[in-house]
Amino acid sequence: MTAPDWISAFPGLKTLEPSVAGPLIETSKVVRLPAGTKIFGPGQAPEAYLMLVEGTVRVQQVSDTGREIVLYRVSAGESCALTTACLMGYEEYQAEGIAETDVEAVAIPRGTFDDLIARSAAFRKFVFTAFSIRITNLFRVIEEIAFSRMDVRLAQKLVELGGVSGHIDLTHQQLAAELGTAREVISRLLNEFQRRGWITTSRGAIDLARPEALRQLAAAP
Amino acid sequence: MTAPDWISAFPGLKTLEPSVAGPLIETSKVVRLPAGTKIFGPGQAPEAYLMLVEGTVRVQQVSDTGREIVLYRVSAGESCALTTACLMGYEEYQAEGIAETDVEAVAIPRGTFDDLIARSAAFRKFVFTAFSIRITNLFRVIEEIAFSRMDVRLAQKLVELGGVSGHIDLTHQQLAAELGTAREVISRLLNEFQRRGWITTSRGAIDLARPEALRQLAAAP
DNA sequence: CAGCCTCTGTGACTAGGTCACAGACCACTC
């Protein structure tokens, strides 16, 4: 059996020993999920360790008042550490994972996962790295929520999302969910940015007119 | 070599195979740190995997304006997952770990750690569990910071700290650090609780007069 | 007792979250 092409999507797995890659390839299945699928969440847990080949998964929390906050995204080439924690089932948690795009993932059954962890240093490193990165990331999220001003966080987010084109296709509500705040707050801040000539807004979209001004605010102490 | 008494402090390690427990015991060192020691933090990383035999370690973040927030505590019988993430060094993070009491810990050198992970399912489970619990915990912290009212969070914390005696030896400043808010906010809320007859306060201490009332507020939606 | 440090209380102000509601924009149908 030759390695299917998905394995090349994971830089961390290139160095897998053949005796290890064999079972991995044989027992794991490629699954496809349409955009919008709730992959895990309260009352819905996966039965396998998932590694993303294609697409992105958004992990978020929802409050009982309906406010949302995006904790992080898992993108192609990464494993979903949360699924692992979920798999182990040591404690309940109520975040949810949602396919943002059509998603292609490799599902590794629990038995194979345990076996690979036991036998392959490369695979262990791959899994542990994912865990570490997640924890690090959550630390940053906590720091921002707890200590950063909302205008600074919004400016950061706009710069991040604007990319090269400076065009962002998101509603105020979606931006609010990214930052864990209310839609009205985003609307007011965007108005202020627009008043200063930093952005232009239209229904469901934002264009960055002066990204460098946003960047400067984003870097504020 | 017989097992030293520290190993009995870790329920997760009782079932270790002798061939695994041997190297663990031989190469690891018991270290003692006085209360207040900064175990890790910006510019100070540990060189070994740490498991706490005695005492507690507080992991917290400090903002540039001086506000603090306690993320979690590691207590006796637990391993410091953060140290692991730190060890792996895949990314920087700037939380700090501080010995709250005098601490006795077992330091496992990196090589032994890797070896144990490779050879012992029990040890792997021990380490992964610590990771999972931490991630779960951080999720809860984020949810509370992002979505919960401060009076509810304070009531929860008071009930949690009050224990059976209902007596708490903390200053307003220390409570503020627990919850990641400002001292004045705590002072005002405590005044309000006292006005309602739920608590009595004195310099550096709080007594719960009606814990059930606090519990009810803490359980608020 | 005086001096000093820590802890607590308070008013004024700003930022952020909630609520209610009014328009504006868009797609679709008739």
Next chain:
DNA sequence: GAGTGGTCTGTGACCTAGTCACAGAGGCTG
């Protein structure tokens, strides 16, 4: 082209939380 319903945005009023400045109170030490 007019009507209709759904989504998106704007706004005022109000409340909670965080910041700043400063005043006392409590407790310890020389």
